Amino acid sequence: MSDVRTLLVSADMSIRELLERIDRGAQGVALVVDGEGRLVDTVTDGDVRRVILASIDVSLPVERLLETKDRRAMASPLTSPVGTKDAELLRLMTEFSVRHIPLVDDQGRVADIALLSELVKEHDLPLRAVVMAGGFGTRLMPLTEGTPKPMLPVGDRPLLAHIVGQLRAAGIKQLNVTTHYRADAISEHFGNGQDYGMDIRYVREDMPLGTAGALALVEATDQPLLVMNGDILTRVDFGAMLDFHRHHAADMTVGVRQYQFKVPYGVVETDGVMVMGVSEKPTVSNFINAGLYLINPDVQRMVPPACRFDMTELIHLAIARGLRVVCFPIREYWLDIGQMTDYERAQIDVHQEKMTQ
DSSP, X not given: OOOGGGGEEXXXXXXXXXXXXXXXXXXXXXXXXXXXXXXXXXXXXXXXHHXXXXXXXXXXXXXXXXXXXXXXXXXXXXXXXXXXXXXXXXXXXXXXXXXXXXEEOTTSBEEEEEEHHHHXXXXXXXXXXXXXOXXXXXXXXXXXXXXXXXXXXXXXXXXXXXXXXXXXXXXXXXXXXXXOTTHHHHHHHHTTSGGGTSEEEEEEXXXXXXXXXXXGGSOOOSSOEEEEETTEEEOOOHHHHHHHHHHTTOSEEEEEEEEEEEOSSEEEEEETTEEEEEEESOEEEEEEEEEEEEEOXXXXXXXXXXXXXXXXXXXXXXXXXXXXXXXXXXXXXXXXXXXXXXXXXXXXXXXXXXXXX
């Protein structure tokens, strides 16, 4: 079991401190306790991401977060008595789709915490993955003149090798790689995936099919499909993303990243011809598409065959058909290597080990 003391927080602590505690604990959970150590509530990774989406001020106390917590899954925190057998803990985790259960004594005080990652050392994530690696990488010319962008070196190995390693570490064993430009360079390097502990298959695009078109060539099963662009470096927790997807009963989950920029002018707020106010050089914050998606089989089947089709079109189509499309905010390391400055940034980040944090 983990050292549960590192996960304990109080309701009067700031949300910012709670976030720091969750990050340090690296278990995707914090336990809110009272002055006697009795469990008040749990705060999960999903709760944290919903705080980001709600733009809640992180200087507020944790109590404020608990007031706005989504309690559709269960009204009170799931616990188990100290001494509960591993088999029973695993059964509860499966039944309630959780990865951690606080263990309490007969007074309700937190004594320990059971973690799925410790109960099951080799935990397979019930996901298949598709990495879109067929682009020309024209914005990185001349580096991509003879090398597909996913095979450009980042540190001591190709960009795609970082992605494959992360997927495998998350417990994903089935991977499809869509290819077009210099496809042989990718398939010859990774082969069938045996050296990476994965089953890697290739989906060859005879013509460019956009950012979603190749999904029509990937066999649909009853599992959600994790789709990510082949030019992204990230430390996102795929297990947390799947939990979020399930919690919100989503048909499609879109990974998003908070992006801020400062307007270099005074922004005039108007109502018709009337000036209502002026904001001097405000900072504007929006969520941008992070190139990372979870899609259910029914959504995958909506991709039309043998034609160019982009992920934005799939999102719009799913919404138009009344399906549930939700966003998952990424707070971990994330970098889209779209331009030369991004590629240079990746080299610095891998040297400073930011990609492993």
